[in-house]
Amino acid sequence: HPSEDCQDPEPDGPEDPAANADLADKECIGAYQAHLSNILMMGTLIFGFCVTGTFLSVTFTGDEPFEDNAHLVKFVKSGLFATIASLIATLLAFACSTRVANQYVARGPVHALKIIKRSFLVVGVAEFLLYYGFYEFMTSIQEFASMNYFGPNICPLAIVGDTQDLWLNSSFCAQLGDDLFEAARGACGVAQAIKAFDNSDDGDTCVTRRSKLLCAAYDCYPIVFSDYSDIYNESVARTAPFWFGWDELGGPIVLRGGLDHRMTLAEQEFRVAMEASEAWCQIDAASELMASSCG
Numbered sequence: 690h691p692s693e694d695c696q697d698p699e700p701d702g703p704e705d706p707a708a709n710a711d712l713a714d715k716e717c718i719g720a721y722q723a724h725l726s727n728i729l730m731m732g733t734l735i736f737g738f739c740v741t742g743t744f745l746s747v748t749f750t751g752d753e754p755f756e757d758n759a760h761l762v763k764f765v766k767s768g769l770f771a772t773i774a775s776l777i778a779t780l781l782a783f784a785c786s787t788r789v790a791n792q793y794v795a796r797g798p799v800h801a802l803k804i805i806k807r808s809f810l811v812v813g814v815a816e817f818l819l820y821y822g823f824y825e826f827m828t829s830i831q832e833f834a835s836m837n838y839f840g841p842n843i844c845p846l847a848i849v850g851d852t853q854d855l856w857l858n859s860s861f862c863a864q865l866g867d868d869l870f871e872a873a874r875g876a877c878g879v880a881q882a883i884k885a886f887d888n889s890d891d892g893d894t895c896v897t898r899r900s901k902l903l904c905a906a907y908d909c910y911p912i913v914f915s916d917y918s919d920i921y922n923e924s925v926a927r928t929a930p931f932w933f934g935w936d937e938l939g940g941p942i943v944l945r946g947g948l949d950h951r952m953t954l955a956e957q958e959f960r961v962a963m964e965a966s967e968a969w970c971q972i973d974a975a976s977e978l979m980a981s982s983c984g
Contacts, residue, residue, distance in 0.1 A: 714798035718789065721805050725786040728815055732779035735822050736772060743768035743829055760836035767829035774822030781815040862935060869934030869962075870910075872969035877904035886912055893940035900945045902957060903964035906938060913939040934965040 743764075785808045793801035877899075885896040886909075895909035910933055938961065941954050952960070 714802055718793060718798055718801050718805065721789065722786055725782045725812070728782040728812075728819055729779055729786070732775045732782065732815075732819055732822070735775035735819070735826055736779060739768050739772040739775065739826060739829070743772070743826075743833075760832050764829050764832035764836055767825045767832060771822045771825035771829060774818040774825065778815040778818035778822060781811055781818070785811055785815075863931040865935055866931040866933045868969055869965040870907075870930030873903055873907040873933065873965050876968040877901070877907045880908050880911070883908055883912065887940075894943060895940065896943040898945055901964075902942065902944060902952075902960050903968065905942045905944050906957075906961045907933075909938070909942055934962050 747764075785804075788808070789801050789804050792804050881898055881904075883895055883897050885894075887894040887896075893913055895905070895912065897905040897908050899905040899908060910930075938954065938958050942957055
């Protein structure tokens with residue numbers, strides 16, 4: 690026979706079905722309130738992030754790298770939708786939670802369960818708005834990153850198939866190339882015909898009659914960038930100057946007398962930018978003026 694310690698204890702009395710039902714109702718109400726508490730917490734967090742992060746953190750100083758207002762408009766719209774959706778979700782969850790709590794205190798768990806069954810649709814709408822608000826909040830973060838960290842497309846058009854607008858040719862890079870090209874024109878005079886041009890897989894080698902690298906690059910530029918000029922229906926002699934000085938040369942330049950044999954392509958590109966900048970700033974004229982003034 691088993692010992693007394695291994696025997697099942699005698700029940701204190703018969704089970705009360707009403708007490709068990711009441712306990713089940715309380716557990717159901719507790720789970721419902723916990724679910725609403727999660728919706729309240731998430732909705733409040735998203736609403737707070739949008740208000741304090743989306744709208745209060747954006748300031749304008751005049752130095753923003755915005756390409757245009759497209760990302761800014763999308764950023765504001767997404768933040769506004771996320772704010773409204775999260776706010777409505779929070780209010781719906783709060784109203785349902787308060788209603789159930791009031792019925793539980795005033796009339797008992799049975800009436801509170803009736804309110805729970807009637808509010809399933811409202812809770813479902815609150816959940817959907819919460820998910821939608823989170824989606825719009827992440828969209829606003831993406832637009833904020835695109836607006837601040839990617840910056841504008843400051844380079845001019847390169848091929849005919851580009852879908853960007855021609856206003857890019859008024860950007861900083863395009864205007865810099867135009868200024869450097871005009872400086873080279875002033876320093877080198879009329880462009881001279883090149884001796885040879887070798888278009889190979891290793892790069893476009895341009896053989897010139899010049900001994901100065903800036904002027905050689907000035908002579909080779911219309912040939913190397915002739916494809917770009919097709920955008921503007923211009924001849925090779927009138928190639929758009931937007932890439933001169935700062936863009937790649939496209940290949941090595943051979944100077945008269947072989948003075949370039951010690952320079953790599955990267956060094957040639959650097960020297961062209963430097964000499965064009967010096968011509969733009971009129972370094973030679975300033976040096977002559979300083980020499981004549983100082984005696």
